[in-house]
Amino acid sequence: MAGGANQADAPGAWGPRRIWQRLSSKDHQTTGFLILATLLLVIFPLSMGAFRLNLLGKYLTYAFVALGLVVCWGHAGILSLGQGVFFGLGGYCMAMFLKLEASDPISTKIQSTPGIPDFMDWNQITQLPHVWVPFKSLLFTLVAVPLLPGLLALIIGTAMFKRRVGGVYFAIITQAIAAILSILIIGQQGYTGGVNGITDLKTLHGWDIRTDRAHMILYMVNVCLLLGTIVVSRRMLASKLGRLLLALRDKEERVRFSGYDVANLKTFAFVYAAVLSAIGGAMFTLQVGFMSPSFVGIVPSIEMVICAAVGGRSSLMGAVYGTLLVNFGKTFFSERFPELWLFLIGALFILVVMVFPDGVAGIRLDKIGGYWTWLRGRLGLGGAKDAPPGSSPPPVIGAVDSSALSAGSGGGVVGGPSTILPSVSVASERSAASRMKL
């Protein structure tokens, strides 16, 4: 029996794989998490100056987007090229609150309409627009930061996934939405601050966010949120829900025909990613002190996908390292060779896709015997290759199966019309035998 022989082979043939599985088990992941936490909470704050640390904090806000992409793209297989939309919306929500606080009547008394943001005054707006009014409340803002982008993602996701829009088409649509939103923000200067964005943010509920001390505290808050996000995401991905997301990436039909509403699952992954991006955006505004449409459009959205890809698109921890690597690379190279940076990041993306499809997280995996798994995946070979010969044909031969009857009716001609059906079965037994030789 095929099963028995296969089983005897399994432990030997899959030794390295088993070792990897043990290493990547919970303990190993926890070690990785602790290393990351130590780096971000202790080593970097102690070894970096205030400026660099603030820069690091800024990059770590992109890591939220990358984490979202790990869930949405890496696990559920939904490539969004418009994560900047959600990052931007989260950031703008926070910026609106901060801007209103910075625009008190006393500090804006030279304006023709004191008490409204300066850019509105420049654009001959004399009254605070209705959409801005609720953002006077910190509580509303804190709720709106995840909720508004989440709601938008829910609408987009439901509209697309219920209609079975997916793959490249979904990616293009998200990209279009990113373009639309950035054009809208730039065009509505009086309401949004236009291309300059919302600048001159000063205090959060009376607390000056521009000092080194405030930067340090915000950095720590950011890191804690990020680590918390990793923990929650890891739990989610380890649950049945996480396995379902992976399953629908590889076998969508099977998931659907097991009684799951695939559209809902996909929408969830997309909304989850959107909410994470929005939290990142809000933290960005707080730490960097402004928000502008240059973080909303197509280019930043694609850069965030590259960050996730470099880190290893299905690895949560990898996403953080990938983001840091790409962004410090960007800072380093764009200072020295500003005109070369775009080519460089393009080349980096191609390199990652071609050579390291599992990104930074994958390189380590290759060394620890996971290479075989990777190669197997790349070559598209299933387990059938390892089954002993004769137990079953490789999947490719499946195409032959569907024509078994036509092959059989050929046999029927030989057998004569009166015995047609029984002879078909003989023929298909024969064809089964010939398939086994294949």
Next chain:
Amino acid sequence: MNADGRYVLTVEGLTVSFDGFKAVDDLNLYVEKGEVRAVIGPNGAGKTTVLDLISGRTKASAGEVKFKGHELTSLREHEIVRLGVGRKFQTPSVYESLTVAENLEMSYPKGRGVFGAWMFQRTSEVRNKVEETAEVIHLKERLRDEAGLLSHGEKQWLEIGMLLIQDPELMMLDEPVAGMSVNEREMTAELINRISKGRALLVVEHDMEFVKRIAHLVTVLHQGKWLAEGKMETVQVDPKVIEVYLGH
């Protein structure tokens, strides 16, 4: 017709056309509880399309499909599955990177919503059901193995197991023995006879010897149309059927 009491599945006047080509044309089909029905026919007869129509994968142009009194043609796939219609695909469709046990667990009919799945716990009830199912499909020894490592035939069984764990009242199997060895075919026939208790099975299959072993009744399709129906012995000597299989 007294459809609701006797039949689990009634298909009446089912038609689907793709750009004017009628892949299934005015088909009637009645399947009783506890019955194993085989659907046979030459290539392009519309067998798989019939399964697609019943399972909601393809929308019917006309006609109705009633399952336990529910009209299926207007429902979406997962709703049909939740009513109790399971479907196995032609090529084995299992989650290759998950273990056999996880594959079965994923198909266990609890935690089907987003948050239900997040909070889903592997209770002893689930574990027992998984083991019980694995036993039936001859994969008890392989519960911890990755599904990608299974042989082609074992994957077919696993997929049957994934339906079985949902305890559907109607199971539709598309070529369950394709690519199986003689021995595996034998075991699958036994398996089908065993699981047909208390539910209806609709099987599309090319292997006539196999059909003969499992089917109570056989429906022959030709170019999307109902051609003949009856016991295998009757059908296989029917001149119309012979002509269709031979051509001119």
